[in-house]
Amino acid sequence: MNYEAVIGLEVHVQVRTKSKMFSRTAAGYGLPANTLTDPVVLALPGALPVMNRAALDQVVKAGLLLGCEIAAVCKWDRKNYFYPDSPKNYQISQYDQPICAGGSVEIELPGAARNVMGEHKRIPLTRIHLEEDVGKLSHDAGGSVIDFNRAGTPLMEIVSEPALRSADEAFAFLTALKAVMIYGGISDCDMEKGQLRCDANISIRPAGEAKLGTKVELKNLNSISFVRDGIAHEIRRQLAVAERGGTIVQETRDYDGQTGASQSLRSKEMAHDYRYFPDPDLMPVRVDEAWKARLRAECPELPFDRQRRFLERYQVPYTITSVLVPDRELGDYFEEVAQLSGEPHLAGNWIINTCLQFLNDGQLAGVPDLRTKIPPARAADFIRKRAAGAITSAAAAGVSSAMLTGTASTDEIIKAQGLDARADAGELEQWCRDAIAGNPKALADFKSGKESAINGFKGPVMKAAKGKADPRQVDETLRRLLAQA
Amino acid sequence: MKPAGSPALFHQTVAALAAQLEARQLSAVELMRAVIARTEAVEERVQAFNSHDAADALAQAAASDARRAAGQARGPLDGIPVGLKDVIAVEGQPLTASSRMLANFVSPYDGTAARKLKAAGAVCWGRLNLDEFAMGSSTENSAFRTTRNPWDLERVPGGSSGGSAAAVAAGEAIVSFGSDTGGSIRQPAALCGIVGMKPTYGLVSRYGLIAFASSLDQIGPFARTVEDAAIALGAVAGHDPLDSTSVPVEVPDYRAELAKRRGPWKLGIPKEYFGAGLDPEVGAAVEAAIGHYRKLGCQVREISLPHTKYAVGAYYIIATAECSSNLSRYDGIRYGHRAAGAKDVVDLYFQSRAEGFGAEVKRRIILGTYVLSSGYYDAYYLRAQKVRTLIRRDFLEAYKEVDAILTPTSPTPAFKRGEKAADPLAMYLSDTYTIGVNLAGLPGLSLPCGFTRDGLPIGLQIIGQPFAEAELLAIAQAYERDHDWVGRHPEL
Numbered sequence: 001m002n003y004e005a006v007i008g009l010e011v012h013v014q015v016r017t018k019s020k021m022f023s024r025t026a027a028g029y030g031l032p033a034n035t036l037t038d039p040v041v042l043a044l045p046g047a048l049p050v051m052n053r054a055a056l057d058q059v060v061k062a063g064l065l066l067g068c069e070i071a072a073v074c075k076w077d078r079k080n081y082f083y084p085d086s087p088k089n090y091q092i093s094q095y096d097q098p099i100c101a102g103g104s105v106e107i108e109l110p111g112a113a114r115n116v117m118g119e120h121k122r123i124p125l126t127r128i129h130l131e132e133d134v135g136k137l138s139h140d141a142g143g144s145v146i147d148f149n150r151a152g153t154p155l156m157e158i159v160s161e162p163a164l165r166s167a168d169e170a171f172a173f174l175t176a177l178k179a180v181m182i183y184g185g186i187s188d189c190d191m192e193k194g195q196l197r198c199d200a201n202i203s204i205r206p207a208g209e210a211k212l213g214t215k216v217e218l219k220n221l222n223s224i225s226f227v228r229d230g231i232a233h234e235i236r237r238q239l240a241v242a243e244r245g246g247t248i249v250q251e252t253r254d255y256d257g258q259t260g261a262s263q264s265l266r267s268k269e270m271a272h273d274y275r276y277f278p279d280p281d282l283m284p285v286r287v288d289e290a291w292k293a294r295l296r297a298e299c300p301e302l303p304f305d306r307q308r309r310f311l312e313r314y315q316v317p318y319t320i321t322s323v324l325v326p327d328r329e330l331g332d333y334f335e336e337v338a339q340l341s342g343e344p345h346l347a348g349n350w351i352i353n354t355c356l357q358f359l360n361d362g363q364l365a366g367v368p369d370l371r372t373k374i375p376p377a378r379a380a381d382f383i384r385k386r387a388a389g390a391i392t393s394a395a396a397a398g399v400s401s402a403m404l405t406g407t408a409s410t411d412e413i414i415k416a417q418g419l420d421a422r423a424d425a426g427e428l429e430q431w432c433r434d435a436i437a438g439n440p441k442a443l444a445d446f447k448s449g450k451e452s453a454i455n456g457f458k459g460p461v462m463k464a465a466k467g468k469a470d471p472r473q474v475d476e477t478l479r480r481l482l483a484q485a
Numbered sequence: 486m487k488p489a490g491s492p493a494l495f496h497q498t499v500a501a502l503a504a505q506l507e508a509r510q511l512s513a514v515e516l517m518r519a520v521i522a523r524t525e526a527v528e529e530r531v532q533a534f535n536s537h538d539a540a541d542a543l544a545q546a547a548a549s550d551a552r553r554a555a556g557q558a559r560g561p562l563d564g565i566p567v568g569l570k571d572v573i574a575v576e577g578q579p580l581t582a583s584s585r586m587l588a589n590f591v592s593p594y595d596g597t598a599a600r601k602l603k604a605a606g607a608v609c610w611g612r613l614n615l616d617e618f619a620m621g622s623s624t625e626n627s628a629f630r631t632t633r634n635p636w637d638l639e640r641v642p643g644g645s646s647g648g649s650a651a652a653v654a655a656g657e658a659i660v661s662f663g664s665d666t667g668g669s670i671r672q673p674a675a676l677c678g679i680v681g682m683k684p685t686y687g688l689v690s691r692y693g694l695i696a697f698a699s700s701l702d703q704i705g706p707f708a709r710t711v712e713d714a715a716i717a718l719g720a721v722a723g724h725d726p727l728d729s730t731s732v733p734v735e736v737p738d739y740r741a742e743l744a745k746r747r748g749p750w751k752l753g754i755p756k757e758y759f760g761a762g763l764d765p766e767v768g769a770a771v772e773a774a775i776g777h778y779r780k781l782g783c784q785v786r787e788i789s790l791p792h793t794k795y796a797v798g799a800y801y802i803i804a805t806a807e808c809s810s811n812l813s814r815y816d817g818i819r820y821g822h823r824a825a826g827a828k829d830v831v832d833l834y835f836q837s838r839a840e841g842f843g844a845e846v847k848r849r850i851i852l853g854t855y856v857l858s859s860g861y862y863d864a865y866y867l868r869a870q871k872v873r874t875l876i877r878r879d880f881l882e883a884y885k886e887v888d889a890i891l892t893p894t895s896p897t898p899a900f901k902r903g904e905k906a907a908d909p910l911a912m913y914l915s916d917t918y919t920i921g922v923n924l925a926g927l928p929g930l931s932l933p934c935g936f937t938r939d940g941l942p943i944g945l946q947i948i949g950q951p952f953a954e955a956e957l958l959a960i961a962q963a964y965e966r967d968h969d970w971v972g973r974h975p976e977l
Contacts, residue, residue: 039593039594042819042820043814043819044574044592044593044594044820045572045574045580045582045587045590045592045695045814045815046572046573046574046580046592046596046691046692046693046694046695046696047594047692047693048691048692048696048727048728048729049729050726050727050728050729051729078810080809080810080813080857082813082816082831082834084816084818084830087814087819088813088814089813089814089816090810090813144830146818146819273858273859275809275810275854275857275858275859275862276857276862277806277810277857277862277866280698280699280700280730280807281696281699281729281730282729282730283729283730
């Protein structure tokens with residue numbers, strides 16, 4: 001029998017705010033244990049929560065970016081359960097009135113090749129709600145210890161419809177969601193810091209069947225690759241059960257990304273009764289049109305929209321946009337340089353080759369550093385001169401390095417590096433003659449009609465010219481001499 | 486009973502003591518010494534305090550005297566010994582809720598009430614006993630001691646703020662603060678013959694008040710006179726950004742307002758509050774008080790609060806539901822009682838909570854857990870909330886015709902120790918007249934309106950409109966002015 005997989009994701013995203021969800025204490029990561037605490041975070045007797053409006057702003061913004069319907073009122077509920085990492089033994093969350101409903105995430109599936117854009121589709125969302133994170137419980141030989149630094153950090157739960165059909169789609173969903181969150185400044189989504197966490201609900205059913213199969217919840221998928229691997233593993237496990245005529249049991253399983261195996265945590269019979277009820281400590285907060293309008297004005301263009309616009313408006317290839325678009329700041333930089341120079345293709349190539357090299361090898365600390373050291377106007381000046389042939393490709397790297405380390409103008413660098421001292425025609429002709437003489441095979445090829453054989457002469461000429469030759473002039477001279485040869 | 490005259494320092498009012506402090510006829514240290522001496526003399530019999538720190542109180546009093554000497558006195562409460570129910574967090578002081586669970590807990594922070602009282606110069610004096618986690622009406626549910634009624638040591642002081650009421654009645658504090666979830670200030674005030682006030686929900690910050698039922702709890706004062714209650718309330722009232730349920734309203738100078746509001750008022754008498762279960766002596770005293778208002782020219786009319794009969798039921802669903810969740814934090818993990826020898830974390834929860842909580846607290850946690858459980862929520866909690874809305878509507882409807890409502894505070898005077906301890910339902914019914922006020926979020930005040938033949942105090946409850954505390958206090962003072970109940974003190 002042919003089966004299809006049905007996957008829904010529950011993604012927890014830590015919302016970037018200065019302070020915690022319900023107290024004034026700072027939210028942060030990597031600090032000594034239990035330093036980001038106060039009476040509210042530790043749930044001391046008498047402490048009360050007060051909502052952080054900045055966190056609500058962030059989730060409303062996320063909802064607007066993902067096309068969700070924003071509730072008119074933000075209402076808080078208590079989710080009651082005992083666990084040592086939960087200081088109050090209830091979590092303040094949103095039960096029956098999530099702040100965002102509906103919406104979707106646009107995903108891109110892998111293309112046929114790296115340089116080919118894959119299929120796009122929209123994965124509908126069920127809801128997004130806001131809640132508070134818990135502390136971190138760890139165990140060692142001495143016993144169990146709890147760090148409450150994370151407790152109370154604003155946390156968004158994004159629930160997808162069971163509309164994903166493969167591990168690859170789940171991977172694409174998380175990649176796209178992460179990009180939107182980063183674009184919106186909503187979260188840094190650093191999975192290593194636990195800023196993005198994912199649980200998956202997975203079931204299989206005979207292809208074409210409308211009814212959903214029994215679902216298994218997969219937990220602790222703590223990297224995007226583990227999400228893909230864990231889901232693929234779970235689908236295989238369920239298929240194997242189905243194929244030997246077994247029954248899939250509703251349960252929660254824990255996936256270990258290191259070993260690639262999963263084990264059952266609990267079955268449905270042990271499901272919690274969370275006894276949700278409206279939190280009497282928190283008044284519902286009205287989210288009016290003016291509030292939404294203010295946040296809508298802050299919403300950036302979405303990554304895939306930007307990609308489509310770059311492709312169309314600047315006519316740059318997918319290989320460039322697919323590198324530029326995931327990083328909002330890099331995309332911004334590209335767009336400015338492209339517009340100022342009028343040479344988007346050259347600008348894009350320069351950024352993804354030269355600038356990314358500087359970023360990768362540590363000569364630049366990040367895109368803001370790039371922007372400071374090589375402001376777009378200066379980069380555009382460089383790109384224009386490249387396009388005009390004033391800077392050859394052989395000379396480009398040297399000029400780029402000089403721009404990075406100094407503040408001289410492109411013209412000054414050209415002068416300083418002697419690039420303006422153009423070879424005279426006689427000199428150029430001699431280099432060309434030498435090159436033709438030095439490569440009889442290429443000469444023969446060219447004569448027999450192989451047009452590209454001309455490139456075999458250009459290398460030696462450019463090398464001899466040490467950047468002083470204009471490629472167009474070289475091309476013309478070679479063609480003239482070859483015609484005579 | 487002593488006649489009114491020039492009472493001992495510890496029986497005087499804030500207003501009188503503040504005048505003496507202001508005139509330098511008295512120092513805060515002298516006053517504190519008098520209160521400490523009184524406490525030492527009677528506390529063994531009254532048992533109002535869970536703990537007190539005389540040296541610390543004297544240091545606070547000395548600081549008050551120094552301020553005054555420097556011309557920096559902070560108003561009428563500066564240097565006045567103020568007792569606090571042991572659910573109100575004061576930095577560095579024990580905070581036990583009269584529970585084994587918190588027997589050794591010391592608050593590392595000031596709640597808003599404590600912060601404001603300190604800012605007013607009050608001496609935070611002692612931790613006053615209560616029914617564990619404010620659950621009870623007799624202060625017999627304390628894990629540590631049973632507070633006695635100063636008017637009859639065989640009787641209860643009421644509850645849950647029994648220690649706060651008894652301390653003021655016995656001269657162990659000049660004023661005190663308690664918390665009122667279903668009558669926990671007004672009922673003990675009535676039973677101990679003093680003034681007690683529950684403000685409108687949202688007037689006083691709950692930040693730093695150990696929660697029993699969040700949507701019902703309010704901090705309020707116990708005082709010997711209406712004027713003292715006005716002074717004390719003014720010190721703690723006002724919007725607090727640390728409590729989302731605190732309401733941003735203008736807080737008037739309640740004491741100054743007293744003189745400006747002279748009535749006559751239109752007063753409502755709810756027929757549902759004068760039925761079966763009302764002690765005849767209490768009924769007669771309340772009727773007499775109503776008669777007095779008539780004499781003052783007030784229009785008195787019968788009104789109806791038709792959903793009153795559902796109040797106790799709705800209350801015990803809402804309050805227990807909220808408490809079952811509020812008390813989850815007491816788990817033996819971060820602070821508080823932790824059972825020894827637990828096998829695992831679940832066992833640790835079970836044992837710590839089994840050992841840490843008393844029977845009434847457990848009963849309410851179980852009730853509350855039940856009513857919130859999947860499948861029961863709609864039938865209990867949701868329905869109780871609807872009843873609550875109807876009860877509030879009853880009151881607001883009545884306020885279209887009357888300025889305030891008069892009722893007995895408690896159906897009976899102070900009952901004997903142990904009399905209702907074994908019968909939770911009878912105990913719950915002692916809050917019949919006070920619970921509606923909490924459900925509706927209204928301000929309510931109890932003031933003395935006489936004594937039974939056995940010499941037990943009787944309380945008149947006056948229920949005001951939302952945030953109309955100034956009017957409510959003025960109405961109460963209009964009665965108080967013409968009676969000498971204030972001058973009576975229990976013989977101890």
